[in-house]
Amino acid sequence: MTPKAIRISVGARTLLALFVLGLLLSAVSAGWDLQQDVKRRSQQLVQDLDAIPLIYASPLLHSQGQSQxxxxxxxxxxxxxxxxxxxELLTRSGEQIRAESGEVGEPGPSAEFALSGGGGALKVQAQRLTLMxxxxxDALLRSALGHLLFVVLLGLLAAVLLDRWLLRQLRRLSDEAHRFEATMPPQSLSWLEPEDHGPQEVLELERAFAHVHSTLGGxxxxxxxxxxxLRDExxxxxxxxAEVERSLEAKRRELAALERHDALTGxxxxxxxxxxxxxxxxxxxxDQGRLAIAVLDVDHLRLYNERHGRAAGDALLKRLADLLAEQFQRDTDVVARLGGEEFVVLMPGLDIRLAQERMETVRDALRALALSHGALPDSNAAGLHQDWVTVSIGVAAYQPGRPYLSSQSMLQAADEALYLAKHTGRDRICLAS
Ligand SMILES: Nc1nc2c(ncn2[C@@H]2O[C@H](COP(=O)(O)OP(=O)(O)OP(=O)(O)O)[C@@H](O)[C@H]2O)c(=O)[nH]1
Incomplete structure (x- = not known):
């Protein structure tokens, strides 16, 4: 087993962290002691200065009688x-004698003393000592500082090891948690570098993380x-x-058409x-233009029904409606079934003569169909009636010089003309007067 393979538990790493903390505290304490020592030395220096005149008072007095x-x-x-x-010595004769160390740098504290017995004055200035x-x-200070540096270096080394062995892996785990994407497959231990040998607790944490990941992903x-x-549904x-709506729309259109059209004839x-x-x-x-109405009624439909059956009567009505639709194809023309066997044609722009001509055409077309009636009352009376289905028609028109007061009065006029056609022998066209 290589040293790298040895896993160090979080507990051991915590102890290491406490050790580092202890070292750092010792370093701070030693630094504080050092600072206090420097302060003490400064005070000592001042006291030393004060002692100088006391120690050297006698030699200084004595020396003033000697040479410079x-x-x-x-x-x-x-x-x-x-x-x-x-x-610097100021002798009692006023002479000034000075000695200097020649040191450069910041000057230390100074003091001036009067020498006893009228021996002049003494001025001293200390040298401020740098740390160096x-x-x-001071050998003791040197040793203390050396130890302090050693402790700091040891602390830094321990902090680096702590970061590498524990904090870095915890940081990676935290990053992994930030990048968590449940839809991606769990990355297992791949986030650990091959040479990493994280603590057991971190590995277990990572495994738990991967388990949560895969559970959430599932x-x-x-x-x-x-x-x-749900979306497909x-x-x-x-x-x-949409299909129901389409079918509803078709039904609605059908209904709308039924509302406007006759179910039998269209x-x-x-x-x-x-x-x-x-x-x-x-x-x-x-516009003071022209508008014609023709009302058509199948002659003797009751007899036709009785002879051929009602379904045949229906077919006859449908045939007549188709014929009218073929004859009147302008957008403005309207062919309608008023009820029973009665039809009406609205012909905008036509005066009564033109409308009459168009109705004659209708009668010709009906005759051309040669629909046998088979039950006309006088069909056997020679020369009076053909045995064909016929229609009676009444025509009225609004035109200059022949206005109607209302649409209803115009329709009524056409009805009256039809009545006239019926009562003057049927199979004919009568014009409203
Ligand atoms: N087949 C069929 N017959 C209908 C329809 N509507 C009405 N009739 C019939 O048309 C006939 C109208 O009879 P009448 O009013 O006496 O008129 P007509 O027999 O045609 O004789 P005239 O109009 O006087 O020539 C009735 O017998 C109705 O039953 C229908 O939709 N289909």
Whole structure:
């Protein structure tokens, strides 16, 4: 087993972390002690300065009776002995003698003393010691600082190891959790680098994470499948609804057509005709144009029904409606069944003569069909009647010089003309007067 293969538990790593913390605390404490020591040394320096006049009062007084070189030598000795920056003696005769260490850098504290017995004054200035100077002079301090550095380095090393062994893997696990995508397959241990040997707890955490991942993924897939099925069902229902709507629309159109057309013959019904008549009548009144109406009635339909049956009578009515539809194909023409065996044709733009001509054409076309009646009352009376189905027609027209007050009075005039045609022998056209 290589050293890398040894797994270190989270507990051990926590201990390591506590150790690092302890080291750091020791380092801080040592740094604090060092600072206090420096402060103490500064105070000591001031006290040393105060002691100088007391220690050297007598030699200084005595030296003033000697040569300047002797005084200079004494000052230099004191300077070196106490590691001063400078020392200056003002003799009682007013002479000024000075000795300097020649050190550069920041000056330390200074003090001035009057020498007892009228021996003049002494001015001293200490040298402020830098950390390096202190270290040079103090072996104990050097040793303390060395230990402090060692502890700090050890702490840093331990922190790096802690980060590599625990925190980095926890960070990766956290990243993985952020990138969590339930629809993607779980990545198992792939997020650990091959050379990584994470703590057991982290591996178990990762396994638990992968388990939750795969469970959620499965659940999500089931939900997605259910969602798809619901969507498909909705599409099917939507299509069914659309089919029902289409069929409803077709029925509605059929119904609308039935509302406007006669079920047996397919011609317009009475209501549709009346709407058209009112519309065209207003127009002709406004434009002072022409509008003709012809009312047609099958002659002796009752007898025909009795002879051939009602279904044959229906077929006859349908035949007549088709004939009229063929004859009147303009957009403005309206062919309608008023009820029973009675039809009406609305002919905008035609005066009474033209309408009569068109009706003659209808009669010719009906005759050309040669629909045998077979039950006409006088069919056997030679020369009076042919044995064909015939129609009687009454025609009325709105035209200049022949206006009607209303569409109804115009229709009534056509009806009266039809009545006349019926009562003057049928199979003919009568014009409204
Ligand atoms: N087959 C069929 N017959 C109908 C229809 N509507 C009405 N009739 C018949 O048409 C006949 C109309 O009879 P009448 O009013 O006496 O008129 P007619 O027999 O045609 O004689 P005239 O009109 O005087 O020439 C009745 O017998 C009705 O039953 C229908 O839709 N189909």
């Amino acid at each position: 070189e002797a005084m200079q030598s004494l000052l230099t000795t004191i300077l070196r002995q106490h590691e001063l920056r400078s020392i 100077q202190m270290l040079q002079h 659940e999500l897939q089931r939900e997605q499948t259910r969602g798809r099925q 909705m599409v099917r229902q939507h299509q069914r609804l 011609a317009c019904n009475r209501r549709e005709f009346e709407v058209a008549l009112r519309r065209e009548f207003k127009r002709v009144q406004r």
